[in-house]
Amino acid sequence: MKTKNTLAIVLILSISTAVLQQSCNSENGEAKTESQNSVETPNKVDITRFPNDRSELALLMRKLYDDLKANRKLISEGGKSEIDWSEEFKSMPYATPTENKNSGPVFTSFANKYLLDLRSFQNAPDSSHISTYNSMIQSCLDCHAEYCRGPMETIGKLKI
Numbered sequence: 001m002k003t004k005n006t007l008a009i010v011l012i013l014s015i016s017t018a019v020l021q022q023s024c025n026s027e028n029g030e031a032k033t034e035s036q037n038s039v040e041t042p043n044k045v046d047i048t049r050f051p052n053d054r055s056e057l058a059l060l061m062r063k064l065y066d067d068l069k070a071n072r073k074l075i076s077e078g079g080k081s082e083i084d085w086s087e088e089f090k091s092m093p094y095a096t097p098t099e100n101k102n103s104g105p106v107f108t109s110f111a112n113k114y115l116l117d118l119r120s121f122q123n124a125p126d127s128s129h130i131s132t133y134n135s136m137i138q139s140c141l142d143c144h145a146e147y148c149r150g151p152m153e154t155i156g157k158l159k160i
């Protein structure tokens with residue numbers, strides 16, 4: 001009986017891990033589907049909907065994506081967002097990921113490089129606001145190519 005219970009627990013744990021991993025591993029994964037929903041309704045996405053299923057890093061990514069999506073039009077029209085981006089997302093290098101492999105010195109340097117690109121965009125003069133925006137999105141993709149390919153197509157659509 002005891003063994004049966006243990007087996008059941010192991011089974012449940014591995015199933016839920018598999019579901020979470022989909023967001024990075026598969027193009028048709030959960031992240032993409034949900035991100036596509038948020039493409040249509042950027043202001044209605046509730047990132048706290050699955051608070052217990054999401055790692056600190058995944059929640060940060062989701063917020064970053066939703067904020068960028070919501071501000072893309074404004075930026076493309078030459079406006080500037082009120083958000084203090086590099087302050088808001090400064091914990092990226094240290095945020096706890098779903099999987100341990102998404103951490104360590106190489107991940108940290110990608111994240112620090114990303115934060116520099118985010119700062120350049122935020123402080124850019126009007127003349128290079130859009131080009132620094134696109135470089136900052138490219139910087140998302142550079143890290144994702146290495147660590148989390150699933151949402152890349154969705155992220156690419158943020159470019160202007």
Ligand code: HEC
Nearest residue numbers: 023031055057058061065097098102110111114140143148
């Ligand atoms: C330093 C590397 C890195 C950078 C830079 C980065 N990401 Fe991520 N992103 C990740 C990793 C790793 C995950 C998986 C997180 C997890 O599951 O814990 C992730 C997950 C995501 C997800 C899925 C979240 C979920 O709910 O599962 C989205 C969407 C996302 N990132 C968008 C972006 C966008 C947009 C940018 C840039 C504006 C960006 N990312 C920049 C590494 C990065």
